[in-house]
Amino acid sequence: MQKHSFMNLFIHKLKTDPIPDWAATLAYYFMLSIFPLLIFLLALIPYFHFDINTIYGFINDYVPEELADLFSTTILEVISEPQGGLVSFGVIATIWSASNGVNALVRAVNRSYGIEETRNFITLRLLSIVLTIAMIIVIVVTLLLPVFGHVIIQSLEKYFFLPPETATILNSLRWIVGIGLMTLVLMVLYSIAPNVKLTIKQVILGAVTATVGWQVISVLFSTYVSNFGNFTATYGSLGGVIILMLWFFLTGIILVIGGEINATLYLQKQKKA
Secondary structure, rough: OOOOOOOHHHHHHHHOOOHHHHHHHHHHHHHHHHHHHHHHHHHHHHHHHOOOHHHHHHHHOOOOOHHHHHHHHHHHHHHHHOOOHHHHHHHHHHHHHHHHHHHHHHHHHHHHHHOOOOOOHHHHHHHHHHHHHHHHHHHHHHHHHHHHHHHHHHHHHHHHHHOOOHHHHHHHHHHHHHHHHHHHHHHHHHHHHHOOOOOOHHHHHHHHHHHHHHHHHHHHHHHHHHHHHOOOOOOOOHHHHHHHHHHHHHHHHHHHHHHHHHHHHHHHHHHHH
């Protein structure tokens, strides 16, 4: 029997699996869930007394111009004062709509492994909701720590009497914490999403690759949009929506490739056995 190396199997899967189609499906569901998620998160901001000008500055400094306009005009008006009803609605809408995106990722990962989904609807939906909550936590930490980390640490110092030395360490580690948490959640996602028993060890490579790949793709895409892309000239007022869809598409590709790497390792082990 011909020996199957990892690279041969991986390249074969990249050629045969419809990765762009799976990524497009994920981008569609991510797009449906992003605004309920943002409305929910931004509705929480008044409770933490963040400066609104700081929020505007963050969006204008770290988000491409077209996306900054889109977010500013459609969402930021909700953060001027606490809105309990909006928070309650945001929780339900965010978890349900975003779980559809995670559910699509579960289906894509299953196809990467070449296995059928036999878990019932309720089990699968609960699994998707749990993974969605974990992903929301990752998004919040990844986005908030680099920008608002110093504000959070100051609050910890004030209310929990955090030692200054600990605060200094946390302040220097806030970027690493965000990346580490994303890797950890992806490891959990890749280990329990497929309808097959996997250990954390079997999914580390895919999780690390997806985390690093997502960081690199996001930085490169943001740089391209900010300096070279002119989506407004082509799509007009829809330029921000198109940029967001493209970023979700690239994110979907990275997540699927992480699953493909883990699936390749699993199939290679099965073939050797």
